[in-house]
Amino acid sequence: MTNFTFDVGLLNPLSHGTRESELTSDQAWLQAMVDAELALTRALVDAELAPEWMLAVCDALADARQFDLRAIAAEARNGGNPVIPFVKHLGRAAERVRAGASDHLHVGATSQDILDTAAMIVARKVICELIHQLDSFGADLADLADEHRGTVMSGRTLGQQASPTSFGFVAAGWLDAVLLIVTRLEGIRDSLPVQLGGAVGNLSVLTEIGRARRSETPASEVLDTVLERFADHVGLVVPRLSWHTNRVVISELASVLAAATGVAGTFALDVSVLSRNEIAEVSERLAPGQGGSSAMPHKRNPVSAVLITAAALQTPGLASTLYGSMLAEDQRPSGAWHAEWQSLRVLERLTISAVTGAASLVARLDVDPDRMRANLDLTDGLVFSERVTTILAETVGKTTAFALVERASQEAFATNRPLQVVLASILITEGCSDELRAQIWAAFDYEGQPGQSAAGIDRVVRAFRQRSDAAARRARAANSTDMVEGDDAKVGAPARSNNARSNNARSNNDVRTA
Structure with missing residues (x-):
């Protein structure tokens, strides 16, 4: 039997149907490395530090599929990073296109320059995909918030029913988090920098080349052109300084990716809880064959919600590793930089899967307003305790009101009687006026928006749609x-x-x- 070693996502079912592999695979990273190297060469041509004919060579080398990915990966063990063997493969390919072409590749750069720039190229594509998926996720949440602004349900705190709210307000809360994280992602996307510093970050080699080949122009101007054109060719920005050991870029990227996964995970966790049999207020619309069990034929598991939550639970550790890699010594670190590669890629993969999964889940979310109302009735009015306490306090004072409603709530719970009835009896005993008792009795009503729900929903939905x-x-x-x-x-x-x-x-x- 032939032994094949490959990864098809056996242990990551959430990845199927997403662009995770397309955007973060070894092939995607190799293409980003090709893009980085050739962008540098094109920038050298733009700055008149390399011959014009190198543009045709770059065109011929632009497709990473022509390079032996497996060989480059295997050879990376010898030097500790994949750029070292890749540059050799790239140089040989360039020489086949035109003799002497390899002289104009990887000029003035070091391995970290290329791999860091490739990481930013990949990250930019990942972020664009996340924004696309979050826009879809948010659009459906905005519709839910609008449609269910009057759908009353129990607000829950510490796992217990608390006070009434609306499902529209809950959906608006999810949407507000989406809007916040999209804004952060856009800011990160538009600030991702190229990396170009040479061996110790000071561009000494390129400076010497600029002086030798463009002696009539100040070297600083020549290098500015190289940096600007390099960044422009790959759609990134020019940093003030090389950032070989200044890893704030990576830590900020890690933070926003982990936060995006957390936004998706919070939504998914809420769906998991609300879809429990004993709650059953929402459910994931399952296709035939989905949500089943290997042992229990009756199961209809919220599989998407479970997998999204699982992805979100994995991201804090990855973000922690990337924050730890900020401790990078000297001008190029020994180990901290290397620890970033897989951690960042796995974090990007989990974020794509989680956010794409959330966008799919919300589009298949079934909401049961009748069940929400029925669950509110389970407490026999106890969910109104805060509301009636507030109303009563206007007449008898906050402390007295709280004590009266607390006493009524305990009696209602102990005797399985509605709070409305028990409290009415206590208020008669306490000598409260007929007008006050009528006001308290009317407060046990689900109609109307609790608090400022309507205004809050309007603000969030309006901001997202704008x-x-x-x-x-x-x-x-x-x-x-x-x-x-x-x-x-x-x-x-x-x-x-x-x-x-x-x-x-x-x-x-x-x-x-x-």
Whole structure:
């Protein structure tokens, strides 16, 4: 029997149907490394530090599938990182395209420059996918919040029924978290930097090359061009300084990824709780064959919610490792940088799976308003204790009111009688006026929005939809720009600069994936 070693997600069923593997696989990382190396070479051409003919070589080398991924991975053991063997494979391929081409690859860079830049390229694509999925997740949550703003249910604290709320308000709470994390993701996406510093971060090699090949121009200007064009070619930003041991970029990325998974996980955990048989207020709409058990034929498990929660439970440890890697000594660390690679990738994978799973789950969420109302009735009015205490306190004072309602609640629980009836009897004994007793009796009513639920729902839904409308306008504007450029090209208009083309391509990619 042939022994195949491969990973198809056997222990990660949530990944199926997502872009997790596409965006974070070894092949995706190799492509990002290719993109980083060739972007550097193109930047050297832009700065007149490499010959123009290298652009054609770059075009020929652009597809990472031509490189032996398995061989590069195996050879990485010798040097401790995959860039070392990759540069050799890239150089040999370049020489096959044109003799002398390898001289203009990996110029002035070190392994960490390429792998860090590749990590940022991958991270940007991951974040764009997360924003896309969160937008879908949020749109369905906004609809739920609107539709169920008047659907009363029990608010629960510490696992117990507390006071009435509405399912729309609960959905708005989930939506508010989505809106917050999308905003953070957009900020991180637009600030991810390239890495280029050379061996100890001070660009000494590129400085010497700039002086030798562009002696008429200050080296600082030449290097500025290289950095700006390098960043532009890969859709990243120029950092103030190389960040070989300043890993705030990674820790902030880890934080927002873990938080995004936590947002999805909190929603999923709530769904798991609310779908318990004894609660049954919501349920995951299951297709034939889903939610079953290997032993119990009757089971209808909330499988998506369970797997999303599991993903969220794994992320704090990964984020902790990435925070720990901030302790990076000297100008290039021994071990801290290396510890980031797998931790970051697994964190990205779990986040994609969790957020994509949440977007799918909310679209298949069945809500049972009748069951929510029935569960409220289980307490015989005890869920109104806070409300009637507040009303009573306006007449008899807060301390007296609390004591009266507490006494009535204990008696109602002990005798299995409705709180409304017990409290009415106590108020008669206490000599309260008919008007006050009538007011308290009327307070045991589910109608009307508790507190400021309606206003809160409106604020969150409005903010989310305003953001969605703005994103749609940006997309239309970008598409309009594409059409104009296409017409210009057809009539022989002057070609735009490489910088303009790169910016436009980056913008279009953001619109399509975000």
